[in-house]
Amino acid sequence: MNEVYHIPAMLKETIEGLNIKPEGVYVDVTFGGGGHSRAILGNLGHLGHLYSLDQDADALINAIDDPRWTFVHSNFRYLRNWLDYYGVTAIDGLLADLGVSFHHFDCPERGFSFRFPAPLDMRMNQTAKRTAADIVNTYSEEDLARIFYLYGELNSGRAIAKNLCRARSQKAILRTEDLVAASRIPAERSKELARLFQALRIEVNDELGALRDMLVAARDLLAPGGRIAILTYHSLEDRLVKNFLRSGNLKGTIEKDFYGNILTPFTLIEKGREASPEEVALNPRARSAKLRIAEKK
Ligand SMILES: C[S@@+](CC[C@H](N)C(=O)[O-])C[C@H]1O[C@@H](n2cnc3c(N)ncnc32)[C@H](O)[C@@H]1O
CATH class of the missing domain: 1.10.150.170 (Putative methyltransferase TM0872, insert domain)
Known part of the structure; x- marks a missing residue:
């Protein structure tokens, strides 16, 4: 295949922000071209493990030959069920790089782009x-x-x-x-x-519904000190992620205790960081990316 499957956005910032524990259990819920997954594996020791999910079977052409890696062909809204299946009750970090890959836009027959005549499809999961x-x-x-x-x-x-x-x-x-x-x-x-x-x-692709389900599962699965890193690409998903990481709930309601202290399961680490001008010059599709990272208390 000559096509570049994907160029990961803010790779260095995301991996540094995950603060990877070498023996930890990590999840990349949007495997795609595997750029972020490979970098996570690069920071894991031999006892660490990475589960990577993607709902598009095409992503499997980027499979990684590594005993510390497990691929799950599924929508990330079923994250909890899959980790249950693998006997994982807590995770040390999760990455979600939302939306579609370059492969989706650049593959005419998938129908994601107005640039190519094609069937009007746009399913990330081709069996949907x-x-x-x-x-x-x-x-x-x-x-x-x-x-x-x-x-x-x-x-x-x-x-x-x-x-x-x-x-x-x-x-x-x-x-x-x-x-x-x-x-x-x-x-x-x-x-x-x-x-x-x-x-x-x-x-x-019911992208916002899947995102809501995944956020709640991630909050419950993250161990104390575990980090969630999310790259968003449009304002609606970004607002949802921002409010969720601030409040710990989908309504975005800030709850306070008797003394007025804010009750939230997260400490915010990155609050909407954007790609550097140098990165955007090399990869213009990183222009709309926003990185949000939080740590579970
Ligand atoms: C922006 S790309 C991720 C690129 C990846 N970080 C890399 O380094 O190549 C998003 C990927 O997530 C997948 N995806 C999007 N929504 C999903 C969902 N709800 N469940 C599972 N996979 C999803 C898409 O099929 C696509 O391959």
């Missing part, structure tokens, strides 16, 4: 039932407008939803190029097209 075409052709106009506004931050979400519903009443929208044409977003407004595709991708 629902594709982007299913959503575009069956959701109500209101629901489409909602996801475009919420997940794509598209102020024009209502107009786009209307255009899609008009187009699909004539002919089903089954391919990326059909979606581009039906949206009526001019080709030169590529940022808007990218946001439209992002919004659909988030809905297809």
Whole structure:
């Protein structure tokens, strides 16, 4: 394969921030090209272990030949069940590098990119039932407008939803190029097209639902002193992670004890660090990454 599967963002900062214990048990819930996983293994001693999850079986082409490494082909929302299965009751650190890999964007037939004509798919888990075409052709106009506004931050979400519903009443929208044409977003407004595709991708893969489930499992599994490092790529997931790490709960409610002391299971270590200009120059896709790290008390 000639394609670069992925270039990990903020690799050094993430690995340093995990403060890896050589004999510890670690989880990389987003294996992808395995860049972060390899670096974690590089910091583990012979008694340490790393579990890496990915819901996309394509990631297995990057498998690591190492007895300290276990790959789990699964959505990370089932993290707790899988660690139970392997007899792991506590972990020393967890990394989540959210979203899609370069491989997803650069592999035309997966349908993640408006740059290539392809079936309108966008499933990270290729065995999942629902594709982007299913959503575009069956959701109500209101629901489409909602996801475009919420997940794509598209102020024009209502107009786009209307255009899609008009187009699909004539002919089903089954391919990326059909979606581009039906949206009526001019080709030169590529940022808007990218946001439209992002919004659909988030809905297809229930990215925020999976993230919520994983955060709660990670909080409960982390041993005292264990660290969670999360790389986010858009404001909605970043806000969710930020509020969760501040409060320790999904509502983001800060609870206080009788004396007014804040009750939270985490100490914040990194509060939204961004990639350096040097890294962005080498890897422009790191531009939107934000790193948040917390330590379990
Ligand atoms: C940004 S890439 C990770 C890249 C990786 N850190 C590296 O160094 O190559 C995200 C990966 O996570 C996977 N992924 C995204 N959401 C997931 C989920 N809910 N469960 C499991 N894997 C997921 C994607 O399939 C993709 O391979």
